[in-house]
Amino acid sequence: MIEDWLERKQVCICAGSGGVGKTTASAAIALGMAARGKTVAVLTIDPARRLANALGLRELGNEERRVDAGVDGELWAMMLDAKRTFDELIEWHAPDERTRDAVLSNRIYQELSNALAGSQEYMAMEKLYELSQEGRYDLLVLDTPPTRNALDFLDAPRKLSEFIDSRSLHLLMAPGRFGLKVLGRGTDVALSVMKRATGIDLLQDLGEFFRSFGGMTEGFRERAGRVNELLGQRSTAFVLVTSPRRDAVDEGIYFHRRLKDSGLPFAGVIANRVQIGGGPAKRRELEDLLGAELGAKVYDSYDGTRRLAERDQANLTLLRRRLGRTPLIEVPHLPDDVHDLDGLRRMDKFLFD
């Protein structure tokens, strides 16, 4: 089924809230497509150790590595280093060495690129764009970073270029009143109030920071625009990974609606770790079969399983109703945790058949 979703697609973006098995699903999709003859790269941020080991990722920096998966196609994987991607981006955009060094050594740049939330999201999209431009792969699978809001990453390119491009800040630093007028009346008042709130030194430091970007802002803005274009292309497919739990399903419904509203290409939903139930059992029958004690325990255990299965199906019914004609794949909760190539192969038949 996934194969139909990804026919003629070059980019597959797996999104979803944390803990639903997004990394696992991304890896299983990539492995499955590679097994079907494609040259595939999966980009992931910070997968758990054993999955990373299985994919040969632990020793990686910011480059793709071939995974020895014994497939007809090729499986490549990389673990993204947000800080390095950011640095590379600066190197790429900088018109000359002086500008490059000025930015890379700027104190504020070092603090922001290292530490703050949001840069991972942007860098993931950035790397995706870079690899898609290189064109070495039939398919790129992006495991989006864990954000509480599954959609944060969509805004990341715009937000970053706005920050670097903050005209307001350039104007803020520019001498004279002309710039401030552009921002509307009252801005110079706002500026003087802001100095009181933040302190003049911070504003001066920020000014230096933005000046260090020099002529790079235009490049950043253009690039962010192209990254956004890539997301909307017909060769891109968004896949939502969700668990059948209520909160994840609610977020999935919201996500689906927002993608549709933004005109982004939505391929389908993977409901991961769905509890499988069964028909009602009779306590008496089990007790006859297994003796009173064990029979009762099996009954209780099965009763719990069935209740969870009913909950999962109720939530998925709600999800299906909201999705309309968008396809949904159910992957059952497998008895073993999936954390290696064998585990990924066990998911294959649910994703691809």
Next chain:
Amino acid sequence: MSALLDKRLVVVTGKGGVGKTTVAAALGLLAARSGRRTVVCEVAQQERVAGLFGVHDVGHRELELAPGLFSVSVQPERAMHEWLRHQLKSGALAGLLGHSRLFGYLTAAAPGVTELVTMGKVWDLAQAKRRTGGSTFDTVIMDAPATGHALALLRAPRTYANIARVGPIARQAASIDGFLRDRSATGVLSVALPEEMPVNETVDLERRLGEDLGLEIDQVVANAVLPARFSSGEAKRLRKLDGRGTGKAAQAAVAAALVEHQRARSQQEELERLRAEVRAPVTTLPYLFEPEPQRRELELLSDRLEETL
């Protein structure tokens, strides 16, 4: 645990989907029951705690869910306004700045500002004398986002203290940072599931908290631990049946029991690994077969926390 609840702020984090909100709410209930005026504080546009108590009206203001237990969902814009009002000592000036396009551009675009003002609000809630003049709390329980984002939140004050160096932002950020890194004031509780990846993430969190912030995990809660329902002898008997049940449903029941047994065993292995690999004490909470946890389940979990912490 009582030591944990004696801290003014308890940060609850862990991998996505491990039950952080449920544990934070149960911990809040326990703190309130022990006579501490407690607030459970949600961030990053999340508003789920009140719903667990059947209350469907949440927001930036504090809402009483149970005797002595409040919840609040921090809205960064409101938190920013509160901060400005305090800083400028004037609501009118704060309003002016808050509505200016210049300021809007700056704060919307600058990475980490949301995190900084969010932590500022959490910090304010935990102060004996609040700058917003609100009522005070003995215990603040922060239902933090998943590990990576939680680390970014905890780091934001220090980042801004470094960026600003001097001036009001540096001062504010440094006091928030100092509070977060004062182990007598702030505690960290990490929630994990006894599964491969959440255990790895908890181990990783402990390392990164130490390296990046000089913090430690005070308590690990392994959530949703399945009962050890079947002995290995019983499991063997069930396996021997090998589909020879009387009816289809009985067969399915036996198969489900064996799956549960297998999961429970793999959970025990992961639990052992968790205990071996983290320095912090590990306690467990039982798996709830209830589809959606409600007040009754929260009470049950907080009883368990009381016994074990």
